[in-house]
Amino acid sequence: MPKKKKDPAGKKIPGAEPITLTVNGVDHELMVGSRPGEVEPCHTLSHTLRETLGLTGTKVSCEDGACGACTVIMDGKAILSCKTLTVECDGKSITTIEGLRNTETNDLDPLQQAFIDHGAFQCGFCTPGIIMTSKALLNENPSPTEEEVKEALSGNFCRCVSHYHVVRAVMSIADKGR
Amino acid sequence: MAETYRYIGRPIPRRDAVDIVTGAAEYMDDRKFPNLLHGKVLRSPYAHARIKEIDKSKAEALSGVMAVLTWQDIPDFRGGTPRNVRVLDKKVRYVGDAVALVAATTEEIAEEALDLIDVKYEVLPAVFDIDSALKPDAPAIYDEYPDNILPGGTIIYGPNCLKGVVRGDVKKGFAEADVITEGTFGYENIPNAIPAESVGAVAQWEDPDKVTVWGTSQAPYMDKVSLFHVFNRQVDIRSIGSHVGGGFGTKIMCWQVESYAVLLSRATKRPVKVVFTKEEHLAAFTLRVGSRITAKVGMKKDGTITAIQGTWYVDTGYYSFTTQAQVAIGSGELMIMAQCPNWDLENHVVVTNRNASGSMRGFGGQELKCSFIPLLSLAMEKAGLDPFDVLKKNFVKPGGGYYWRDGRWYDFRGVDFSKAMDKGAETFGWKEKWKGWLSATAVKGTKRRGIGVGVHGNADIGEDASEAYVQLGYNGTATIFLCVAEIGTGQKSNYVKMVAEVLQIPLERISMTPADTLVTPFEFGPVGSRGTYAIGSAVINAAEDARSKLLEMAAPRLGVSPDKLDTADGVIFVKDDPEKKIKWRVMGNDRTILGYGRFEPDFTMCNCMMSFVEVEVDTETGKVDLIRVVNATDVGKIMDPLGLEGQLNACFGTAGIDSAIFEETILDRRTGHIVNANMIDYKWRTFNELPVIDNVVLETPFPSHRFHAVGVGEIATSPGPSAVLMAVSNAVGTWMHEYPMTPDRVLKALKRAMDSNNGGRK
Numbered sequence: 001m002p003k004k005k006k007d008p009a010g011k012k013i014p015g016a017e018p019i020t021l022t023v024n025g026v027d028h029e030l031m032v033g034s035r036p037g038e039v040e041p042c043h044t045l046s047h048t049l050r051e052t053l054g055l056t057g058t059k060v061s062c063e064d065g066a067c068g069a070c071t072v073i074m075d076g077k078a079i080l081s082c083k084t085l086t087v088e089c090d091g092k093s094i095t096t097i098e099g100l101r102n103t104e105t106n107d108l109d110p111l112q113q114a115f116i117d118h119g120a121f122q123c124g125f126c127t128p129g130i131i132m133t134s135k136a137l138l139n140e141n142p143s144p145t146e147e148e149v150k151e152a153l154s155g156n157f158c159r160c161v162s163h164y165h166v167v168r169a170v171m172s173i174a175d176k177g178r
Numbered sequence: 179m180a181e182t183y184r185y186i187g188r189p190i191p192r193r194d195a196v197d198i199v200t201g202a203a204e205y206m207d208d209r210k211f212p213n214l215l216h217g218k219v220l221r222s223p224y225a226h227a228r229i230k231e232i233d234k235s236k237a238e239a240l241s242g243v244m245a246v247l248t249w250q251d252i253p254d255f256r257g258g259t260p261r262n263v264r265v266l267d268k269k270v271r272y273v274g275d276a277v278a279l280v281a282a283t284t285e286e287i288a289e290e291a292l293d294l295i296d297v298k299y300e301v302l303p304a305v306f307d308i309d310s311a312l313k314p315d316a317p318a319i320y321d322e323y324p325d326n327i328l329p330g331g332t333i334i335y336g337p338n339c340l341k342g343v344v345r346g347d348v349k350k351g352f353a354e355a356d357v358i359t360e361g362t363f364g365y366e367n368i369p370n371a372i373p374a375e376s377v378g379a380v381a382q383w384e385d386p387d388k389v390t391v392w393g394t395s396q397a398p399y400m401d402k403v404s405l406f407h408v409f410n411r412q413v414d415i416r417s418i419g420s421h422v423g424g425g426f427g428t429k430i431m432c433w434q435v436e437s438y439a440v441l442l443s444r445a446t447k448r449p450v451k452v453v454f455t456k457e458e459h460l461a462a463f464t465l466r467v468g469s470r471i472t473a474k475v476g477m478k479k480d481g482t483i484t485a486i487q488g489t490w491y492v493d494t495g496y497y498s499f500t501t502q503a504q505v506a507i508g509s510g511e512l513m514i515m516a517q518c519p520n521w522d523l524e525n526h527v528v529v530t531n532r533n534a535s536g537s538m539r540g541f542g543g544q545e546l547k548c549s550f551i552p553l554l555s556l557a558m559e560k561a562g563l564d565p566f567d568v569l570k571k572n573f574v575k576p577g578g579g580y581y582w583r584d585g586r587w588y589d590f591r592g593v594d595f596s597k598a599m600d601k602g603a604e605t606f607g608w609k610e611k612w613k614g615w616l617s618a619t620a621v622k623g624t625k626r627r628g629i630g631v632g633v634h635g636n637a638d639i640g641e642d643a644s645e646a647y648v649q650l651g652y653n654g655t656a657t658i659f660l661c662v663a664e665i666g667t668g669q670k671s672n673y674v675k676m677v678a679e680v681l682q683i684p685l686e687r688i689s690m691t692p693a694d695t696l697v698t699p700f701e702f703g704p705v706g707s708r709g710t711y712a713i714g715s716a717v718i719n720a721a722e723d724a725r726s727k728l729l730e731m732a733a734p735r736l737g738v739s740p741d742k743l744d745t746a747d748g749v750i751f752v753k754d755d756p757e758k759k760i761k762w763r764v765m766g767n768d769r770t771i772l773g774y775g776r777f778e779p780d781f782t783m784c785n786c787m788m789s790f791v792e793v794e795v796d797t798e799t800g801k802v803d804l805i806r807v808v809n810a811t812d813v814g815k816i817m818d819p820l821g822l823e824g825q826l827n828a829c830f831g832t833a834g835i836d837s838a839i840f841e842e843t844i845l846d847r848r849t850g851h852i853v854n855a856n857m858i859d860y861k862w863r864t865f866n867e868l869p870v871i872d873n874v875v876l877e878t879p880f881p882s883h884r885f886h887a888v889g890v891g892e893i894a895t896s897p898g899p900s901a902v903l904m905a906v907s908n909a910v911g912t913w914m915h916e917y918p919m920t921p922d923r924v925l926k927a928l929k930r931a932m933d934s935n936n937g938g939r940k
Contacts, residue, residue, distance in 0.1 A: 042286070056208035057201015059423070061374045062456040066857035069374055097201035112199040116191050119820030122828075123666030124198035125374040125423030131199060153865040157857065159374050159424050160666050161828040163865050165820065 019090040023053060024099025032087060039086045046070045046081035049096060057097040057128050061157065068156035071129040071136075072096050078136035097128035100135065111135055111173050118169035122160030130156045134170045144174050185675040185685060186885050189819050192671040193685075194421070194664060206378055206394045206420045207453055214380070215244055217442045217452035218288040220278040220295050221462065222270035225531040225850025226304035226317065229268050229277065229297060237280060237294040242287035245445040246295065247279040252441055257408045257433045259332050262322060263497045265408065265437045270299070271319050271496040272532050273850040274462040276434070281442040281450050304531035306847040307366075308470060308491045311530045319496065319529045328494070328527040332502040338585030340506040342524040343486075343513060345581070351485025351520030355476025359556040364470035365548035365899065366493065367842035367917045369833035370460055370860065371538050375423020377432055377463055378453030381439035385447070389440050390416040395432045396425035397703025398693045399661040404433045405440070413440075419663030419693030426832040427538040427892070428464040429665075430705055431499050461855035465843055466833050467501055467535040468493030469545035473523070477557045481568040483518040490525040490546060495534040500541075501527050506583040507638060508542025512550060513580035514635040514784050516572050531850055533843075539832060541706060543634060544896035548838075551632060551900035552915050555907075559615040565904065566608050566790075569633045570599045573786065582637055582781040592783035592888075593878045595635070595812055599788045602810025602874045606790040616911050624798045627805070628909025632897030633788045638706035639888045640780035644716035645699035648677055648724045650771040654748020654762045655687045656724070658717060661701035662709075663693045667891050668821035669709040673717045675817065676885065680721035682746035699774075707785055707889035710817060715777040715883045724773025728762065731771070735760055783880060785890045787811045789829060789897035795909040797928055800921030802839050802906055804830065804869040809894065811873075814880035815887040825891035826873040834895025836863055838902035838917050 018029040019039065030052065031038045039048055046063075049055045049072070061069035063082045070082040073095040100109040111134060114120070121127040130153060137144055137152040144152070149170045158166070197203040234246040249266040256264050266276055278295050282288035305311040305319070311326040318324045331339035352358055380392040395401045398419035405415045422429060435452055442450040454463060473488025490509075494501040505525050512523070558568050574580060575596070579589045603609065611619045611629050620627040647659035656677055664670045674688045691697050704713060729740040732750040736743065736758055744753045751759035765771060792806040809826045816822055830836050840861045844854045854860045879886035899917060906924065907914045912931035916923055 054210070055201075059205075059374070061376070062857040064456060064856055064858065067374065101200065108196070108199065115199045116195040119189070119191075119824065121198050122668070122821075122824045123374065123422060123424040124194070124203055125205060127198050128201045147866070150866040150868070156865065157374060157862060159372055159426070159831050159862075160824060161831045162824055163868055164827055164871065165824060167865070
C-alpha cells in the first residue's frame with residue numbers, strides 16, 4: 001500500500017490523496033473536499049455512511065454520543081459513528097448493520113435472526129445500533145453473562161422498551177457460545 | 179369456549195422484521211430525493227418578545243442559500259386549538275419559537291445562514307407557570323386571551339365537547355361521606371416521551387396549489403386534514419407515512435415542522451427536508467401537559483367515593499394542539515376510574531411562555547390521575563382502607579358508565595376487570611406486602627421498601643373513524659389499502675393476520691399499501707389504543723365485504739346460494755359438500771373485487787391497566803430504585819403476544835413510571851430556557867437498571883369485533899407514576915407529593931419524617 005500524506009495528528013490533508021474506508025468488505029476511496037460525494041473535514045462517519053455511501057441502516061438520533069443509535073463496528077470495536085470524524089477513519093474497516101448478512105449465502109447473521117425470533121424491537125429505530133453493540137460484545141466475548149450484556153448495552157437508548165426481549169435475544173446467542 | 183385461530187394470537191414474526199434487523203426499514207430521513215434542499219429554523223432566545231425588525235439580507239447573500247422566510251414573507255397560515263397560532267408570527271412566545279426559516283443546499287450552509295439573520299426584539303415580561311399566568315396583572319401571551327386561559331372544547335369532539343364533569347349533587351355527596359380530604363396536588367415536571375427518531379418532514383411543492391409531504395407522523399391521514407386547514411383550505415395535500423421511530427402520541431403534532439418544509443418548498447420549488455435536531459426535539463416539540471388540581475373528595479368507610487369537587491388546571495405551554503381534547507378524555511377517564519355519583523370538576527387550560535405541551539400516551543388521564551390519586555390516598559388513609567381494594571371497587575363495571583369526550587353519557591358494556599386486578603395483586607403478593615399507609619414493606623439497614631398501586635382505563639379503544647379497502651386478486655391474494663404508518667406496535671402485521679383469518683389465506687398472500695393518502699381511504703391513525711378495535715374493525719369489515727362479493731360471484735357457478743359457501747386458501751367450496759369447489763381464479767384477471775370497511779366510533783367500552791410497584795429507597799443517598807412492576811390487564815384476545823409484552827414493558831419509559839423517579843424537563847423559570855434539552859442531562863433508564871416486570875394478561879372476550887379483542891398499548895405508562903409516589907411515601911413514612919422523587923426531595927422528606935418522629939407524634 002503506498003504511503004499516504006498525513007498531517008502529524010494522522011488526519012488527511014484536504015485536497016491531497018483520497019481516504020480509504022472499507023465498509024462491509026467493500027473499499028471506498030473518498031476525496032476530501034466540499035464537492036458532492038466528497039468528505040468534508042467536518043463530516044462525521046455517520047454522515048458519510050448515510051449521505052455519501054447511502055447506507056441508511058445506521059441511524060442518527062441524539063448526535064451527541066448519548067444514545068448509541070449510530071453504533072457501527074470499526075476494526076472490531078463498537079464505536080459511535082456520530083462522534084467520529086470520517087477523515088480520522090482512513091484505512092479503517094467498518095461494519096454496519098447492512099454488512100451483517102452472510103455475504104455468500106445472504107443468510108441473516110444468527111444475532112439478527114435471534115432478534116426476529118425474540119421480537120426484540122418495536123419501532124426498530126434503535127435496533128441497528130443495539131445489534132451492532134451486541135455483535136461487538138459477542139465478537140469479543142462469545143459467552144457473556146446477562147449482566148455483561150446489559151452493561152455492554154447500557155449506552156443504547158431504546159424508548160419503546162424492548163430491553164427485556166433484546167437481552168433474551170442476545171443471551172440465546174451467548175448461550176450457544178458456551 | 180375459546181375459538182382457535184390460524185394466525186390470531188400466534189407469535190408470528192412481524193412482516194417488517196427482516197427489514198428492521200438489516201437496516202432496510204425506511205424511516206422518513208432514510209428516503210432519498212434528487213435535488214433536495216435542507217431547511218433550518220431560527221429560534222427565539224427570548225420567552226416572550228415582539229419582533230421589531232428582521233434583516234435577512236446577509237443570510238440571503240450566502241452562497242447555497244435558496245430561501246429565507248420570515249412572518250413578513252408568508253400569508254396568515256395558522257394551526258392549533260383554537261386555530262390561532264401562526265406558522266411564523268411577529269411575536270415569539272417561548273424560548274425556541276420559530277422566527278425564520280432557511281433552505282439551503284446543505285445543512286451546514288442552512289445553519290450558517292441562521293447566524294446571519296439579524297433580529298431586533300422588544301422583550302416582554304413572561305410567565306412560566308400556572309400561578310404567574312393567572313395573576314390579574316399577568317402579561318397576555320395572546321391578545322385574544324387576555325387572562326391566559328384558552329377557550330374550552332375542540333371542534334373535532336363536537337359542540338358539546340366534555341369541558342368538565344357536573345353530575346348529581348356534590349353537597350349531598352359530601353354529607354354522605356365518612357371522610358373528606360382536600361388540597362392541591364400537581365404533576366408538573368413536564369417530562370418528554372422522546373421517541374428515538376426526531377420529528378421531521380420532506381415537502382415537494384407543485385404549482386399552483388399541490389404539495390406532497392413525507393412525514394414522521396404517526397397519523398399521516400390526519401396530517402393531510404390538519405395541513406389543509408393550516409393552509410386556509412386552498413392547498414391539496416398528499417401525505418405519505420414511513421416507518422416511524424417511535425411516536426408515543428407526540429407524533430400527531432407534526433403540523434409545524436411539516437408547514438416549515440411546505441413553505442420552504444413553495445418558495446424554492448424544490449424538495450425541502452426539515453428534521454429537528456435532538457435539542458429542538460427536546461426543547462421545541464411536545465412535552466407532557468402540566469397538571470394541577472385543587473380539589474376535595476368524599477368517601478365512605480367502605481371505600482365508596484361519594485363526591486368529587488374541584489378545579490383542574492392544565493398548563494399547555496405556549497399553545498394547544500390537543501390539550502382541550504386531553505382535558506375531555508382525561509375527565510372521562512377519571513370517571514372510568516372513580517365511579518362516583520356526584521361531581522363538580524371544572525378545568526382551565528392555561529398558556530405559559532414555555533415549549534408546548536400536548537399529545538402523549540396517557541393523553542390527559544395520566545396527568546390528571548397523577549394529581550388526583552395523591553388526594554384520594556389521603557382519604558383512603560383516613561378511612562383506613564387498602565388502596566388496591568378501593569381502586570378495584572371504584573373502577574367501572576358492567577352497569578356503570580361515564581361521560582365521554584362528546585359530552586354524552588355512555589353505559590359501559592365491557593368486561594369486569596376485577597378478575598385481572600385480583601390476578602395482578604396475587605402475582606405481586608400485594609396482600610402480604612401491604613403494611614398500611616406510610617408503612618414500609620421491609621426495612622434492611624439503610625434500605626426501605628414500599629409498595630404502591632395505580633389504575634387507568636381509556637374508552638379511546640373505539641374512538642374516531644377508520645376506513646380500509648381489501649382487494650382480492652384472482653390468484654388467491656389480497657391487498658389491504660390502509661393509511662397506517664408502523665409506529666412499533668406491530669399493528670400493520672396484525673391487520674394482515676386479521677385479513678388472513680377472515681379470508682383463510684396464508685399471510686404471505688397478503689400485501690399492504692404504503693400509508694399514502696392518494697391511495698388509501700380515510701384513517702384517523704393508530705393513536706391511543708384504537709389500533710386493535712377501531713382500525714382492526716375497519717380492516718375486518720373490508721375483508722368480510724370482499725369475501726361476500728367473492729362468494730356472490732361464485733354462487734351461480736356452484737349452483738348454491740352464497741350463504742352455503744366458504745373459502746380457504748384461494749378455493750371457494752360448498753360447506754356441506756367441500757368437493758364442489760372452484761378456485762378464486764375463476765374471477766378472471768380482468769375483474770377487481772374490492773371490499774370496503776368502515777368503523778364508526780364506539781365509546782361504550784374501555785381498556786384497563788392496574789400497575790403494582792415496589793421501590794427501594796436508600797435513606798443515606800435518597801435514591802429510589804424501582805424493584806418490581808406487575809401490570810394487570812384484560813385485552814379480550816391477544817393478537818400478538820410478543821408485541822403486547824413489549825407495549826406493557828414500556829410502562830417505565832416514555833414519560834411513564836420514570837417520570838415519578840427521575841424524568842423531568844427542567845425549565846429555568848427566570849429565563850424560560852430548558853436546561854436539559856439533550857440526552858445526557860435528560861435522564862432515561864438504561865439496560866443495566868431494569869426492574870423485574872410481570873405482565874398479567876387475561877382474555878375475557880369483549881363484545882368488540884369478531885376476534886373479541888381491544889387495544890391497551892397506550893396506557894401502559896399511566897397507572898405507574900402515582901403508584902410510585904404512593905410506594906415511596908410508604909417506604910419513607912411520610913407523604914411525598916412532588917414528581918419526580920429525586921434524591922434531594924427524598925432526603926428532605928426523610929428529614930421531615932425523622933423530625934415528626936422526634937417530636938413524638940408517631
